[in-house]
Amino acid sequence: MSAHPAPPQTFGPQEAPSGTQEPALRAFQATLRRRAAIVVIALVALPAGAIAYSLVAQKQYTATAKLLFRDPGFDQKLLGGQVLAPSADASREAATNLGLVSLDTVAARAAAAIRSRRLTASEIRDRVTVAGQGQSNVVAISATDAVPAFAKLLADTLARQYILFRRDADRAKISQAIGLVRGQLNGLPAQQRDGREGRSLRQQVEQLRVLAALQTGNAELVQPAERPRSPSSPNLVRNTILALILGLTIGLGLAWLLDRLDRRVHDHDDIEALLGRPVVGTIPESTSIRTDQGGELHLTGPEAEAFRSLRTNLRYYDIDRDIRSVLVTSSAPGDGKSTVARYLAATAAAAGVRVVLLEADLRRPTLNGLYPSLRRTGLSDVLTDQASLTAAITALPVVVAGAPTGMTLDVVTAGSLPPNPADLLESDRMRAVLEELHALYELVVVDSSPVTVVADSIPILGHVSGVLVVMREAKSTSAGARKLRDQLAHLGISPLGIVMNGTEPVALRDHYGYLGYAGPGANGASQSAEADIVSPRWPRLSRRKPRAANKG
Secondary structure, three states, rough: OOOOOOOOOOOOOOOOOOOOOHHHHHHHHHHHHHHHHHHHHHHHHHHHHHHHHHOOOOOOOEEEEEEEOOOHHHHHHHOOOOOOOOOOOOOHHHHHHHHHHHOOOHHHHHHHOOOOOOOHHHHHHEEEEEEEEOOOOEEEEEEOOOHHHHHHHHHHHHHHHHHHHHHHHHHHHHHHHHHHHHHHHOOOOOOHHOHHHHHHHHHHHHHHHHHHHHHOOOEEEEOOOOOOOOOOOOOOHHHHHHHHHHHHHHHHHHHHHHHHHOOOOOOOOHHHHOOOOEEEEEEEHHHHHHOOOOOOOEEEEEHHHHHHHHHHHHHOOOOOOOEEEEEEEEOOOOOOHHHHHHHHHHHHHHHOOOOEEOOOOOOOHHHHOOOOOOOOOOHHHOOOOOHHHHHHHHEEEEEOEEEEEEEEEEEEEOOOOOOOHHHHHOOHHHEEEEEHHHOOOOOOEEEEEEOOOOOHHHHHHHOOOEEEEEEEOOOHHHHHHHHHHHHHEEEEEEEEEEEEEEEOOOHHHHHHOOOOOOOOOOOOOOOOOOOHHOOOOOOOOOOOOOOOOOOO
8 A cells, every 4th residue: 555645735724613712912911821830929929028118227217397489468467569570470489498408507507506416508408308289388397217306397497497597588688678778877968968858868777677577488387297106118018019010010020031931832822823734633741651661651641642542633624634654753853742642652552553663763762661561673684684574563562541551552662773864765665665565554753853853754755645744842842843834834734733742731620530440341342432433534443463464
């Protein structure tokens, strides 16, 4: 029987099923799942640090005094006009008042007035904040210190020193006005000094003196500071809430950044978009799969169900396409292609299908190391005419869920390590071996070398029904996937699909109770739920030894 080459298919992304979530939302959810640890660490570490700081930091107390700015209008009442005219712009006047309270001169006066501590003007500015109260003419002076009484003293002292500063400044202006009026009076002739003009100037001088005595700097201490009873900082609740918000922001930012920098394959949608083929199977990370060895091939629990699903998907991949052989490859070593190949073959064997596993990776074979009962004579010996195909076939018992199935998997190991694996696999004898296996078995599973690493498997691609690509989650890279896609496309090969290996284990309840194995039935076939589904092309037949293969 001739081999069944894969018909050419168009590479391209698969159409997204209707009713799915938005891609951006799915990508965000996938990022959160992958980087959840980073987000959790940020959400825990920052609030914990904020709480620890709030508990050990020195407590600070804040006292607030309030100043009211207003013009009492003494100059209007005494002189009938304004001597110290305020600004016509209310907002500008308020800004001027804030700036004046914050002057270094006022801080220096407060430092000189406080005797209990020797503080500089700079130290006082560091302890004091000045802020307006909305649209009003009130300014709040808040002083913070570790001692509550000193915080009150500092706020009141700065407020009073500002009032004195403004009063002295206004009196200085009035004194200048008094000097001008006296100059005019002294400039009058002697007879005019006693006249009406002289009396008017002397009256102005007296009014200005009274005005100077009444000056308050247009500011009043309307609310002296009270001694604070509770600390203003550190604020445990506020710090914790802010740390939670900051932790969430940093955690999400780091998760997004690391995900963008990470070139490994994580999401099924991403790998489907890269290779343009669907994911036909997901194999969970499993210790039992990695450590399976001895004289039997074991399938257990969720792993068995995963391979059953993979086999079922392949069987019904194309109802009009006769899939008689599958070559399993990957983009890099360590993706698990050999594991997927042997367990896919074992699953078919457990269901009663005549299947053979052909180890065509002649550079890094694994089967003899895992199952010592297998023959050392293998494919390389057959290709070099040192052994017949029949002599290279070994039957390996298959155990599912700890129960013997009564079925065996025929295996052809790689055999002796040859010096020229690429030449052997490209030979006419290799094509003849594939034709013989197609004639003897209903399914041939070929474990090949990674296509993008070595070219050994390229000659085989055109002599199998389909190619199955194995990608390992969180290991395979997008660059490797693109390289594999381009190489297969160049050869005119479109994979049957993608197997995602090493995915997160699925909870047992998600398998709906079909993980068990009921043991062999009357005809020795597996009684698992999946085994009851019989493919029209892979019917359940009794086991029989293959016919002797002709040497090429």
